[in-house]
Amino acid sequence: MGRKAMPIQLHLLQGNKSRLTKKEIEQRMEAEERLKPKADKVKPPSWLDPLAKKEFKRIVSELSELGLITNVDIVALATYCDAYSDYVKCTKMIAEEGLMVEYTNKAAETNKVPHPLLTKKKQLHEQMKSLAAEFGLTPAARAKLAIAKEDKKPKTEEEELFGDAL
Structure with missing residues (x-):
């Protein structure tokens, strides 16, 4: 590949x-x-909840200054913002209910088990991480956009004369 x-x-x-x-x-x-593509209709979709819309607008304001957001990017960014909103909700529920919850099995025994939302939270984190990389929202993704270091070796006589034509 x-x-x-x-x-x-x-x-x-x-x-x-x-x-x-x-x-x-x-x-x-x-x-x-x-x-x-054009960037004249970059607005949050109506299906986003208020928290996701707020995150959408925050990211769009940052990416617009750099010219990195266009109309065709709306769905991918909205998906990131929706995952972000769900992640925040999971985090709040886990904080309220604790990391361990009581579970009663078929034999009527009650045990403490890890909160089921921990798995969902991890899935949302992975989804956000992959989408964030697409938009340059992580330090590693931005580092790929940084200017590469110049070669320290001196140019040959041919490179001096002909430059990029070689």
Whole structure:
């Protein structure tokens, strides 16, 4: 399985490892600009609860400044916000009821067992983590967007003369 394609700007930030020429870079930039979705209807869906809508608006305000959110991203971001809201609810219920709850089995024996919402909370955390990475909402995801370090080796005479054309 091959790697995911990345936007040309990100490719360039990471150092143009595949040695694309200036012409190839310009062609990719033009193609990506033509394919870029609009960002004029980025609003929280009506099916989100108030907490999820608040989180949606908070994230959109941050990502809008960076130009990283578009109309086609709404459902994925709403899914993240819905999972966030459910996660908060699970956390509150576990805090109220405790980590261990009493369970009566078929033999009428009562035992202390881990709260069933702990499993749901873990599932929601995994869902949020994978969606957060898609939007650059984690430190690791943002680190991938950071500018790659420059090579310390000096340029050869040919690189000085011809630059990226090589």
